[in-house]
Amino acid sequence: MGNILPILAEPQSFSATERLLFLALAAAPVYGFCRRLWPIVSKILHSKKDPGFHLFPIGRRVRDFVWEVMFQAKVIRERPLAGFAHALVFWAFCAFALVTLNHCATIFGLGFLNPLGRVGRFYFDFAAVFAVACAAAICGLFVRRFVVQPKWLGPVSWESGLIALLIFALMATYLAAFFVPEASAAARALWWAHTITLLAFLPVIPHTKHLHLLLSPFTIFLSRGGFAEIPPLADDEDFGLVAGKDLTQLVSLQAYSCVECGRCMEHCPANNTGKLLNPKEIVLGLRGYLNEYGPASEEPLLGKYSAQEAVFECTTCGACEFQCPVGIEHVPIIVGLRRGAVNTGAWEDDQGAKLFLALERGSNSLGMSAAERDKFVEKNALPIFDGTQEYCLWLGCMGAYDPRGREIVVALVKVMRHLGASFGVLRKEKCTGDPVRRLGNDLLFQQLAESGLDALAQNRVKKIITICPHCVRTIQEDWKAYGTPPEVEHHSEFLARYTGQLPPAQDKEKIVFHDPCYLGRYRGVYEEPRRVAALAGELVEAPRSHERSFCCGAGGGLVFLGEEKGQRVSHVRAEELAATGASVVGTACPFCNTMFQDAFASKGEGAPELMDIAQLAARGLPE
């Protein structure tokens, strides 16, 4: 260490008057900070306990914390430029923790970092590097907020400007102290300027979006984990999120953690097609509700702060939750609000009631007679599962009753026969309950899950393969609430293992693969279906793909609800896929397939061909 490194100038001693002045100045901001923060913390703590919450295993929580909080990975990955600027500010704050503590301690002569000592000098210089980066970053973010004004950030608030100014002032007053003589009046002035900025910062935190500074590390550490996991109901009086008394500690914590960055709305298919739903407003609505009514209230949650219509426009695609940098779990919140409405009968919707009644009495979500499935099984000579075969081929409602879904099953069966895989179908099969689960009908979902688990156990099924990512998700994750489901795999995962044994198609197509939400974001399967699709040609990517894939509009039971407000989600996505110039749109979900079929049919001539990856894999097989 030479003399080349600059030295931070600090006042060497403080008078008793100065100490008194410091205490007097600090009292109001500290009081304001506590007074504003306490009601929020109290509301979170007085919310209902989360049923089924376990702190352990803690490894996952530590990993999420390090990755998402310390490394700011999610913040940076989804918005690299603004994200990196944010990370610089965050890292500077971390580096400043010690500096600030030392700063306040010096006035009482308790400073533990000596600017002239080796350690102190090194640390102050280390912090200075972050301070420079932070000052630059906050200027950049200020320009973004007040000049560029991305619409996702919502209307400009004066507090954001104030905060940016205070952060800049904090850094500037710190850095300036490296350029003034030690023990000078200037050093003392800078010390006080830094202190006053610091104190001014405190009371602005709790009632603005900057509360995320304090809460989001907890939110991320305590999150339920998994993805879009729907929590169990607590007891006989729990019907989902009906009123304030149903808000759990995690939901309340998440409501107060929102930083209003708008990533959720930027990626929301409903919000992008002119519908009422805005996932950010759902979260902020809960915050508004908690501020007005508190966590013990009987006032309905759907009303002043959130509209029932909006809640039932969600496709549960999970883009919002996937994007959220502060650990808010939007899907469980939205499904929770739906549960509250459906489990109490407050939701009245003709199409929804039709779906529920079809599944109360019948076997499938399409409202067809089970005899139609028998005919399909018989016509295609599908073997009946008898416990000797390796795979139980789960047809699902679409595979058993929908004409296009059936074509996908037939193609998959052709490939499985070519590969010599042994499989059979159940004699009888009911809907897995996916649409009713996402629409919030717990009664019907429980009946379907129990009947499904029972049928699989009776038939001694060990492994399931299916063409429907919704069936995969529901059997594997949601059925767990009522028993132990067998292993389930999507046909893309199965087919990807055997691409080496499948002859590629003769005619090479230009293919764009559409990631289904329930296969991609929900299951993390992105490359397998692409490997299978590549058998039939060359792949191109849509502008929004992989974890940023844009929903087809069918999920969350919405395919059964009919009319949509604004543009159709499926049309927007279909157009985006067609615009890639691909001759084939590859899908891996029968719901996506049927949605795009309708969208392309309305487009008329010149629409690309629509093929499931099973059909693409079967292309190279001999007739």
Place this chain on the structure above:
Amino acid sequence: MKIIVAIKQVPDRDAPVRIAPSANWIDERDLQWAMNEPDAYALEEALLLKEKAGGEVIVLSAGPERAGSTIREALAKGADRAIHIICDDLAARDALGVARLLAAAIKPENPDLVLTGLQSEDVGSGQTGVIVAELLGLPHATMILQVEAIDSGLKVKRELEEGWFQSIELPTPAVLTMQSGGNKLRYATLMGIKRAKTKELRTVNEAELGVDSGPVVTLEQISAPTKQKSTQILPGSAKVAAAALVEKLKTEARVL
């Protein structure tokens, strides 16, 4: 208004129906059961009347133990209490026998209105409701789509053939047999099922009702309809095929 809704548990639409070895009824093993659809509409109408004007809805069903699940479904959808007439051999009884059981259970309740489906989806005789009315000595109307309470009693919309409807008024107490499709059915909810657990479900048997409900009509034999495939593909151009079609409609089908 105090309303009694008589409901029946019938095999589910998708249940695999097979004829029993005795050949006089179906094999009831491995069946799923559900509420008879016209009865579900009768229940819906009763619940709507109650929601409009207040009162009580009582569900009544004759059947074996398993009928309890359908009764609980009715309680879950909003009925206030239930009476279950335990009857293990419902299939061996005729419409008169079942009507006697129902009427005996209805009488002490003195309801303002008795609603039931116009027929059952399994036997489909369409008689039980009207025999109940006769046994109770009450006015009745059949094939009702909607019911409105008026000062003098009831105003009902009755379905006739060929798209015609009839509007009639009748005094209460009365018995109405309901047609499907007059309203939209409500779905069962978790809250409804939980609340239903605390509702009264009284069971009675034939002896307690003090009626002789032995059958006067017995079912000798049932059989599945034989499949006949008579699809014909008419060959040739559209013009030739159309001419052949008209010829066949005139001479074979005799509809032109």
